[in-house]
Amino acid sequence: MRVVVGVGAGRGVAAADVLALLGSVLDEAGVPRSCVTALASVDAKAGEPGLLEAAARLGVPLVTFDASALAAVDVPSPSSASLAAVGTPSVAEAAALAATDGGELLVPKRTSGPGDGAARATAAVARHRTPEPGVRGAHGMDGTTQETAPC
Template structure:
């Protein structure tokens, strides 16, 4: 299982956490990977979480859905071919064999963070990234290098302290992804 964190510059330090989970990963395993990545991404205090991101074949995994619910953020899912197009520093043969892309956590975090994103935490089950000054890229935009990616904007709604979690668990509903078929965003609602 891998998770990576990306960041979009904002006053409270919003990050996107990419998660590469095996089929059947438990909610506890996913939560531990996400919180470990967030602790590594934040040495200066609370970190706001904009979204979790993964490969679309894992979007229905109970562990990933539970982590997104617990954080009160969307779970963004991308097709393996979209993730494979993102340049990452730590490609994985295991990920390529399991889901058809050399990176899930790093690529999903970068893709969801959009244009100009940079990795804050990499090479793990969860990876953290932060968006660049341009914010999330528009659908269909193509870039080269580690900032490559397409993502829809998400309203950050959660903050996590380096050692803890978030209160409140909003109800989640699946919705069609605005960027077209093959992508899915899990939306929160009351």
């Protein structure tokens, strides 16, 4: 299953903090890091060193979206803090969904704990809407297709 991790972050967040949160949300989703195709965020975070380093360590791109595009994405956990900070009520969930072209949200927004004044981060995991070419699936009773091949 190919996924995108949407990430919101405070200024100066460390890559290690982002990667720790990513590990946690991917474990919750039951998805290995090798299945991550991208990290996604808001344009305002495109140059954030911790996000860029985390993406580089994973070997995936950091894709970003305009705040107005993210604001148009329906999410389960909107935040007034995010709206005030970057102009959209959601970064992590909305970016993950936008980067998967409206895929399925597997793990809603999770927040890293504050530590010694360190910047906080948020992360959410979304599955790509269509399976990777060549991936076989098993059809469920509800008509959905579950991928059966590893990423």
